[in-house]
Amino acid sequence: MRLGVIADDFTGATDIAGFLVENGLSTLQLAGVPSGGELPQTDALVVSLKSRSCSAEQAVADSLAALTWLREQGCDRIYQKYCSTFDSTPLGNIGPVADALLAALDHDFTLICPALPVNGRTVYQGNLFVGPQPLAESGMRHHPLTPMTDSNLLRLMDAQGRGRTGLVPLNTIAAGPDAIAAALARLRDDGYRYAVVDTLTEQHLLDIAAAVRDWPLVTGGSGLAIGLARQLSRGQPLAARAAGRPVPGPCAILSGSCSQMTNRQVARYRTLAPSLALSVEACLTEPDYPARLADWLLSQGEGPAPLLYATTAPETLSEIQRQYGVQAASEAVEACFAAVARLLVAAGVSRLIVAGGETSSRVTQALAIHAFHIGPQIAPGVPWVRATDRPLSLALKSGNFGDEHFFSTAQEAFHD
Numbered sequence: 001m002r003l004g005v006i007a008d009d010f011t012g013a014t015d016i017a018g019f020l021v022e023n024g025l026s027t028l029q030l031a032g033v034p035s036g037g038e039l040p041q042t043d044a045l046v047v048s049l050k051s052r053s054c055s056a057e058q059a060v061a062d063s064l065a066a067l068t069w070l071r072e073q074g075c076d077r078i079y080q081k082y083c084s085t086f087d088s089t090p091l092g093n094i095g096p097v098a099d100a101l102l103a104a105l106d107h108d109f110t111l112i113c114p115a116l117p118v119n120g121r122t123v124y125q126g127n128l129f130v131g132p133q134p135l136a137e138s139g140m141r142h143h144p145l146t147p148m149t150d151s152n153l154l155r156l157m158d159a160q161g162r163g164r165t166g167l168v169p170l171n172t173i174a175a176g177p178d179a180i181a182a183a184l185a186r187l188r189d190d191g192y193r194y195a196v197v198d199t200l201t202e203q204h205l206l207d208i209a210a211a212v213r214d215w216p217l218v219t220g221g222s223g224l225a226i227g228l229a230r231q232l233s234r235g236q237p238l239a240a241r242a243a244g245r246p247v248p249g250p251c252a253i254l255s256g257s258c259s260q261m262t263n264r265q266v267a268r269y270r271t272l273a274p275s276l277a278l279s280v281e282a283c284l285t286e287p288d289y290p291a292r293l294a295d296w297l298l299s300q301g302e303g304p305a306p307l308l309y310a311t312t313a314p315e316t317l318s319e320i321q322r323q324y325g326v327q328a329a330s331e332a333v334e335a336c337f338a339a340v341a342r343l344l345v346a347a348g349v350s351r352l353i354v355a356g357g358e359t360s361s362r363v364t365q366a367l368a369i370h371a372f373h374i375g376p377q378i379a380p381g382v383p384w385v386r387a388t389d390r391p392l393s394l395a396l397k398s399g400n401f402g403d404e405h406f407f408s409t410a411q412e413a414f415h416d
Contacts, residue, residue, distance in 0.1 A: 001042075001043070001073055001074040001076075002025065002043050002044060002075075003020070003043070004044070004045050004047070004067075004070030004077065005044065005046040005047065005079045005081050006070070006080050007081040008050075008051045008082050008093065008094075008097070009050060009083075009360075010357060010361040010364055011360045011361075012048075012398065013048035013081065014048075014360075014383060014385055014396045016046060016079070016221075016381075017046045017372075018381060019223075019225040019229065019381065020043075020044050020225050021244070021375075021383065022226075022229075022383075023229035024230065025043040025229045025233045026041075027044040027046060027374045028042045028044075028045055028371055028372070028388075029371065030047050030372075031048050031364050031365070031371065032047070032049065033066050034069065039371070043232070045070060045073060046081075047069070047070065048361075049066060050062075051063060051093060051097070052083070052145075052146070053087075053093075053145040053146060054093070056092035056093050056097075063101060064100055064101070077214070077228075077232075078105065078216060079218055079224075079225065080094075080217065080220075081220070081221070081222065081225075082094050082220070083221060084114050084115065084116040084221035084222065084223065085128070085138075085140045086114045086148065086153065087143065089146055089160070090160055091160060093160075094160060095157055095159075095160030095161035098110060098161065098194070098219050099162045099163075101217055102217060105217055109188040109192070109193060111195055111197060111212055111219060111224075112153055112157055112194050112197070112220065113199065113208060113219070113220035113223070113224045114128060114153070114223075115197075115199035115221065116221050116222055116381065117199065117204075117223065118202065118223070119400075121221065122199060123153065124198055124200065125167070125169065125198065126154045126198070127151045127152050127153070130400075135148050136148055136149050136150055136151045137151070139259060139260040139400070144321065144326065154167060157194050161193065161194060162193065163192065163194060165194040165196060166187040166190070166192035166194070167195070168180060168183045168184060168187070168197045168198065169198055173199065173207065173208065176207050177211045180197070180207060180208055181212075183195075184211060184212070199223070202223075202226065205223050205224055205226055206230065207227070208227060209224055209228045210227065210231060212228075213228065213231045213232070222381055243374075243375070243386065244373035244374045244375025244376070244386045244393075245376065246386065246393040247386065247393045248350070249348070249349070249391075251350075251353065252297050252305050252308070252352055253305050253307040253308065253352075253353040253355075254309075254337050255307065255309040255310065255311045255356065256333060256354075256355060256356035256358060257357075257398075260400065261399065261400040261401070262355050262356065262397075262400070263312070265355070265404055265405075265407055266307065266309050266407075268404045268405065268407075273303070273304035273407075274306040275307040276293070276296055276297075276306070277309060277310070278293070278308060278309060278310040280310070280332060280333060281324075283332035283336040284329075289336060290336050290340045290343060291343060297340070297344060297349075304408070304411065305351075305353065305407075305411055307407065308340065310333045310337075330358070333359075335362070337354075337363060338363055339366070341354075341366055341367060342366050345392060351394070352394050353397070353407060353410050353411075354394060354397065355397045356397070356398075363394075364394070364396070367387075367392070369389075369392070371387070371389070372387060372388065378402070378409055378410045379397075379401060379409065380401070382395060382398070382401050382402055382410075384410075
């Protein structure tokens with residue numbers, strides 16, 4: 001065992017698992033901390049938690065339970081995985097979890113590396129960018145659960161952590177692994193607890209990974225996994241992803257994300273395939289609504305997979321939340337998607353494409369899937385995953401990942 005990952009949501013877990021596999025580490029993804037049973041032999045274990053937007057206390061407790069289990073499996077390197085847009089609030093949960101993991105590992109210093117350049121997430125002078133926009137000027141400013149109104153990672157981390165945050169600037173990163181390692185050592189000696197690293201390219205990620213290869217704890221988005229996997233792997237990416245190739249059979253699409261990119265993906269796909277918008281009011285008031293939705297999806301016959309979506313524009317989402325309440329609306333929609341997914345799989349659907357972290361988590365829980373093999377990537381950070389105990393494949397997409405053609409691309413045949 002080489003690497004243990006603690007991910008704060010389900011799509012984030014599949015995101016990093018996909019990069020580990022693509023760069024040579026066989027990887028198993030677990031839905032929560034397993035309660036028993038033997039696991040297939042693998043290079044990396046990714047534990048998917050639902051700890052991004054719960055209380056900091058719950059996030060810490062869940063993360064420590066995952067850490068204990070991973071160490072029992074022989075993982076001596078731990079990776080705290082969060083979103084590449086650093087989704088959190090001034091109270092956490094990234095900082096409190098990092099502090100708890102450091103204490104449990106008897107360590108006092110770690111890395112803050114959310115960058116994922118292939119998806120436009122870069123860090124310059126300690127500020128996180130989404131494409132050309134600073135984080136606080138991107139669509140993340142209006143996120144319903146973790147609105148990001150500051151782009152500076154040093155300020156964000158200082159607000160929710162227990163120590164000071166330093167910066168390894170771009171000119172040092174560009175000088176390579178030895179210079180990065182020396183700069184990190186200086187920050188630690190100077191009493192800093194966290195180090196933000198400027199990152200503009202994949203080569204920067206590779207060099208940062210080389211500098212921290214044997215650290216007991218690193219934290220970041222999925223990008224750093226590219227470099228760590230290459231450092232730790234035997235160079236067999238094709239073999240690593242074979243077990244997770246998607247199964248054949250009927251397919252359906254469930255889209256709960258309201259991100260800017262998912263809105264574009266839904267708008268594009270609606271011109272190509274049958275689609276149906278989900279009604280929040282019906283979710284709240286009509287007990288047979290999930291069955292009617294499942295019947296509609298199953299009745300669409302051959303051709304492109306039918307789409308059921310709750311995806312909507314920010315102003316419409318705000319009105320829905322005002323009318324029904326944020327928590328009640330969200331819970332009703334996610335419960336409806338979960339019920340529809342159960343009915344579809346019971347009727348023989350063997351592939352589900354799911355958009356949105358919360359939706360993906362609820363669907364996975366509803367289907368009682370406890371572990372996945374990781375297959376080929378559809379888009380950077382979005383692999384097909386396959387249940388270890390049955391012929392069922394899922395594509396679990398974080399809201400802003402993929403291009404406008406994602407839903408169509410996911411249905412195409414894959415060739416290694």
